[in-house]
Amino acid sequence: MIAAVCSLTLLGIALGWLLGLAARYLRVEGNPLQEEIQRLLPGVNCGQCGYPGCAGAAEALAGGKAAVTLCPPGGAPLVQALAARLGVTVDGATSGPLLLASVDEATCIGCAHCGKHCPTDAIIGAPKQIHGVIQDACIGCGLCVAVCPTECLQLRPVVATLKTWHWPKPALNLGV
């Protein structure tokens, strides 16, 4: 018993120590800009930008091969953050109100297709039960909308509740 525990523990420690040394001596210097951009991205690897995951998208962004508006889940806040970081300007075409998925209970048939595609597990509901979307977890990527056979899942503007409503941000009135 003690021999078993000790030998496996020692083996694990020795291997971990060797790997730690290897990580120090074989470290590959990545592109710091790419890593910074990857931290900005949502990190759900939904693949809607057409790149293999958020790491691929960050590489394309850092290389200037992709537009800052490539990420549907990130939405307008991400576009602004990326534009500020990369020093580019965006026209206001993409900055609409935040859209989140919601289920129309009248037409949901409980097929459970949508939940399998949700990158953040925001859709609840068992097969043959009416589904629902957890609004706090939804990122509005629209993957579920594409697979819903009855079109009961739609991206809709967020209805303000007591929890989410806030005063509108001050807008510059230039007397136009």
Next chain:
Amino acid sequence: MRDYLFILLGTALVNNVVLVRFLGLCPFMGVSNKIDSALGMGLATTFVLTLAVAICWLLEHYVLIPFNIQFLRILAFILVIAGLVQFTEMFVHKASPALYQVLGIYLPLITTNCAVFGMALLNIQQPHTLVESLLFGFGSALGFTLVLVLFAGLRERLALASVPETFAGAPIGFITAGLLALAFMGFVGLPTH
């Protein structure tokens, strides 16, 4: 010397790890689209397999048997293999970023390549010395690389051939793999001792 040669030949050709023992089919089907990546995968697996078999032999004879804890064999071997694969991944990333990109997910998946683990287990069932274990691992890794490169060459040709629609893609790949296995049955006649 003769024995060593027979171990190499026997594991590489007669008891080929992929086509006779049917281990490690995941990278065999997955990374055999191009000869370059097949060769890279073969070399990475060669490194891992040879070292894993030898280290697992040392572990078995100097730790597991003296302390009478052979029931931990699977756990200990997997630990060693996982560590080796992690090291290989770092090394490939440092030495050849292009190869690292090409191999992609299949590089960490060497951990779960049953050829590596299977050979480590098969090796300790036989009365091998350390040198023989090294050759056993190296021979099976050579066989693995050989078959992977052969199959990649066949698939590169197949990609250009006009295959009937029913068989296009993966099905013709599987049929080719079967024919290749059939061809390797011819090596059974080689003397191995």
